[in-house]
Amino acid sequence: MKIRNKLYFSFFAVVLVPVLIVGIYLTVELKRMALNNAIDQNTANVERVKKRTSDMLKVAYDISYRLYNDHRLSQLATHRYDSIYSVVKSYKSYPDFREYEDLYKEVSGIRLYFDNPTLLNNWEFLQPNADIEGKFWYERAMKTNGLIAWNYIEDDRNGQYNLSLIRRLDFTEDNAKGVLVININSALLNGILNQETFETMIVDEYDNIVAANRPGRVGKTLVDAHFDKNIADRSTGTFNAVVDGRKSRILIEGWNPTDSLNGLRIISVFSVDSIVHEPNRIIRLAVVVISSSILIALLLIYGFSSLLTGRLLRLSKQFSRVASGKLDAALPIDGRDEIGQLSRQFNAMVGRIHELIMEVQDTNAQKSLLEKRQSEIKFRMMASQINPHFLFNTLESIRMKAVLHKEAEIARVVRLLGKLMRQSIEAGHSHVPLASEIDVVKCYLDIQKFRYGERLSYELAIDPRAESIPLPALIIQPLVENAVIHGLENKEEGVTVRVDAEWREDGVHIRVTDDGAGMTAERVDELDAHLRERDEDEEEETGRIGLRNVHMRMKLSYGPEYGLHIESEPERGTRIYFVIPHQPGGGIVHVQRTDRG
Template sequence: MFLVRIMNDMKMKKKLAVTFISAAVLPLLLSGLFLTGKLREIVINDAFTQLSNNVERVRKRTEELIKVPLNISYRLTIDNRMKKVAAQKYESYTEVIQAYREYTDIRDYIQLYKEISSIRVYVVNPGALNNWEFIQPDNAIMAEGWYKEAIEQKGLAGWNLIKDERNGSEQLSLVRSFPVDSLGEKGVLAINVDKQQLRSILDQEPFTTLIVDDRNRVVGSNEGEFFGKNLSEIDGDAKILSRQEGSYDTVVNGKASKVVMVNLNPENSWNGLRIISIFSVSEITREANQVIRLGAVVITVSLMFAVLLIYASASLLSGRLLRLSKHMSKAGAGSWETYIHIDSKDEIGLLSKQFNALIRSVHDLVQEVQETNHQKNLVEQRQSEMKFKMLASQIHPHFLFNSLESIRMEAHIRRQDEIAEAVWLLSTLLRSSLEAGNGNIPLREELERVRCYLEMQKFRYEDRLEYHLTVDADLEVMPVPPLIIQPLVENSVLHGLDNREEGAVITVEVKKMPKGARVKVCDNGAGFTAERLAEIQAELAESVHEQESKRIGMRNVNDRLVLLYGESSALSIESGSGTGTAITFFIPGGALND
């Protein structure tokens, strides 16, 4: 009431100004602040998502790149010809040169694989020569940390930023030791990862991306100024040196930044690499801030124009109302001859015309009002709304089961045991289907559902259908998703009895394997042609379907298996025209202990 009184006491101009600020300026300002915050949040989240995806892509591509020198190192460390060339005793330099010339595997690897730039074999052999492939390590080389680590790690691969003796540049290299002879002598193999290949992976990234070894040295970067530096030399959060794989906020070069870090651990290696990607929040939001500033300018100009327009409108409105108020004051003083002329068609112009008409007939109106006050009858019509509630009756599952049980008992009384058995099977199958939730069930319950279904089909097809259920005893309690075998059996029954007068044989086999359990559903039906089998397999392999699959049961089973256990558990179909069909899937060992 206090606010209403204040608003009523305000002048028209102030009232319009307050109304405009309350109804337009404040909501617009609050909306702008909210949308600005949301825009920044969306931009940062999108950039962070892109950053995470980019880091994972760099990790995968880098892993593929370093697999090449890793595989080559495997081959060379077991290459007896290479060991013989590196370690045999030579009588003359001519013999050395001849042996180097005949052994071309290293040069072939360099020409064949663009992922590597050089291969060096370090073996102590006083009678040999250095040809940049076979190198006699001097004391300086053998004192290097990477050389000592390679000897100590006994054949494991290591990844370090080491100096190439040919051109003096540092490159990311694989180093590993290998036995030269049976006396325990060891040599060291060094394979340089090609800089251009590594740089081509990083240059595609829009954000600062670094590849760092276990000594925190930058072995790869899409910004050349960071290459070869230690992370401690970069003006950033000291925690970046000790942070493990993950994402976090930090400050780099005095700017708030987002950092995503993933580990790359090559197989059979004593150390690994880290992929680090950084983006500055201010750089990411720069374009958004420009849009926000432009929007603020547009909104400010619009508000100024609106204020001027509101002020002009308020002045025009208040001026006419003031004229009308003065004439009303005259009429209130008893001057019934006063008239006002306002040339407009809005509410104020209409009010002035009505005011003039009021003045002309005020006496008659007073009398008429007095008469009509006694005769006036206010008629109110009330409409009663009727709400109709539609009651939907639904058969409760217990009612359905009780009805089936009554039918079964009546069949027993009439000595129709086969019908009673079929009704019992149907009741059991319906109950298990209705009670199936989202959790796993023991294998024996799933097989009992399969048996009930097959007995129902056997009641229908009689001797035309024969089935066999085989399961290892210790697998009966294995947890499996509900309805994971029955749809496959149903598919086998449909196709097994399709156009086969002699009937069908359905076999369900659950067998324990070294790393899990194998489930196999077979039939001796018509099978699939090679073309049809290829279509079904392609259909199951698709991740997104533009139209609904015709094999809903198989597709549903396959999707659940892949989602629960991975691609290795997808359905495997073997079939041939006239030879039946076998569908197999695998439940991994971890699922046996769930």
């Protein structure tokens, strides 16, 4: 990289990157602070609305409490009248409903539903008809023991909807019962919400919007207002959602007024874009200022780098002359800075060049000697392997301990492991009888069955005529190992591995099959291509003897026409097939195998 480019890179690394990191951090932090402040303000607004609304609803609760214990109201409602005159006279003697409405602006209407045929229906005392008695709020009030319910219901006198207090009144005379309904002043309730900055709503238990500071919301449900149903069903909490196509934050606060059967919820919504609008404006201004500063800095760096690189280029030309063998090159001293100092040192360097060459030669000789010594050390380290007989004797000691403690299964597996390791290490012979190879396979499968239990089962079907035929050592066991590992990989119910050896005229046909998950045709083609790659590294990274190792040894033993063949179908298992020809010294294997997993 040229000096000029390094200066540019240093500028980006030292100035631009930190500025970007700080800018991104400040941007995120500024937006986060704005959102947190908005959430805090929103929470305070909701608490203020909750308090003011609770004070308003408490007025209706106090009125209902007085009427619940009003003996005069009980006498008026339960008395059996003999004339219209007496009814009118009783109504005039009980002006409490109208007085409460005039005295408390929080209440817009009071009415009592009572089943007394001698009463006259007016705006205050009403006979419940079948339609009223079928309303959900009336039925629930008659079933509850004086508890208050708050619902957004229709006033059957004028057809308007109001948030209403609904309560059953129990009269002592004749154990009579009536339903008291007190309407809350909707205009006053909406006025409380209109003082809030964010969109705020009061919702009843059936998601009816009873009050809101946004026009067109009152009377609708949350579903009508396009609220996510998963959020509309929540009783409390803060949520992120998209409202009216804008990313928004929703705060839900629920509360149960005094002695209430049900509760109300206050929902406040604010747009995230509206909150981060001012931080975004500040960020845009900061980007303009920072970009201008960076541009000016780049121009200054360009001018400085041009002066610096010009002097360096002259120095580079003299170095090139020396590199080409012209040791008589002399560089005039230029300046008193580092470049000038380098020029003076250049002249002294040329005079010592021959000495340096000799030093390099000596260094190379020492390096060669060191590498030779290192190779000898590596060879000695490789030669100092642990005697495998020590491991066999240790396994035999473990097995004897298991036998003494009557752990027959552990003793059997340790014996099989020792036998498997001994046979594997002693497999230095080029060819072994098929019976010996099957013995190794059986030891391996017994050990794996001890490990996996009922998940693994196996079958061995060996033609007795084929047991004496020679074949390369450790040629079947890697295939069985591959079938066990990949067969059990994605199959919880287990897998069955089968090894078949059949005597035929052209040789001994050997198959290794499993009923695992199988492979797709594309995977089989990929595996076949891997077997035929001209790569000397046929060992897998896991340290196990891989399929490519077996394939290459078969071809080297019996010729290029022999090798492994693989067949597989998804969910139908895998088959590896190979043939050992009737030849002295062994046979070749064609394997077809399909992995289920």
